[in-house]
Amino acid sequence: MFDTHELGRRPGAMQRLSRSVEAPADLGVEVIGVPAGATVELDLRLESVVEGVLVTGTARAPLAGECVRCLEPLEQELEVDFQEMFSYPDADSRLRQAEPEEDTEEETFFVEDGLFDLEPVLRDAVVLALPLRPVCREDCPGLCSECGARLAEEPDHQHHDAVDIRWAALQGLAGTNQDGEKDDVSGPEPGADEKQEK
Numbered sequence: 001m002f003d004t005h006e007l008g009r010r011p012g013a014m015q016r017l018s019r020s021v022e023a024p025a026d027l028g029v030e031v032i033g034v035p036a037g038a039t040v041e042l043d044l045r046l047e048s049v050v051e052g053v054l055v056t057g058t059a060r061a062p063l064a065g066e067c068v069r070c071l072e073p074l075e076q077e078l079e080v081d082f083q084e085m086f087s088y089p090d091a092d093s094r095l096r097q098a099e100p101e102e103d104t105e106e107e108t109f110f111v112e113d114g115l116f117d118l119e120p121v122l123r124d125a126v127v128l129a130l131p132l133r134p135v136c137r138e139d140c141p142g143l144c145s146e147c148g149a150r151l152a153e154e155p156d157h158q159h160h161d162a163v164d165i166r167w168a169a170l171q172g173l174a175g176t177n178q179d180g181e182k183d184d185v186s187g188p189e190p191g192a193d194e195k196q197e198k
């Protein structure tokens with residue numbers, strides 16, 4: 001909860017504040033998120049406007065999750081910007097009388113007794129900013145599709161009896177642009193070695 005009493009209700013007033021808060025539980029999605037209790041650093045700018053308080057801010061927090069390719073745990077830093085209007089309940093009732101409520105997807109947030117709750121706003125901003133497919137590193141080779149071995153630990157890993165089949169499959173795919181994962185299991189491309197030797 002943040003207090004707006006110091007800011008006051010005079011339109012145009014502005015206040016900056018920084019605060020560290022503990023991350024609530026479930027701040028994230030299944031594969032990656034901010035660990036519960038981790039420190040979230042908030043830099044906020046509160047602006048008093050006629051109908052409420054406009055809050056603009058940046059949140060920084062550690063992320064913990066799992067690489068979607070090799071399933072190793074990974075850690076990242078998240079930085080996300082957000083902006084939200086917290087309306088005064090009385091200002092909002094005037095608005096509602098003016099235009100009857102429609103089924104908008106916009107959620108309305110309120111300042112109540114001079115306080116506003118940033119958590120739902122922070123949660124939405126963080127979840128939107130999370131990587132959809134977090135990887136431990138951009139070129140993570142993932143797991144062997146045959147046996148599940150971690151290819152990062154065994155660069156030369158291959159199954160000899162399966163190589164020919166795999167090359168045939170890759171040639172069949174030539175021209176179709178895959179997401180990159182198929183290429184990852186095949187090791188260096190032919191030609192990559194020649195370049196290195198020069």
Ligand SMILES: [Zn+2]
Nearest residue numbers: 067070136140
């Ligand atoms: Zn990985």
Ligand SMILES: [Zn+2]
Nearest residue numbers: 144146147149
């Ligand atoms: Zn294998």
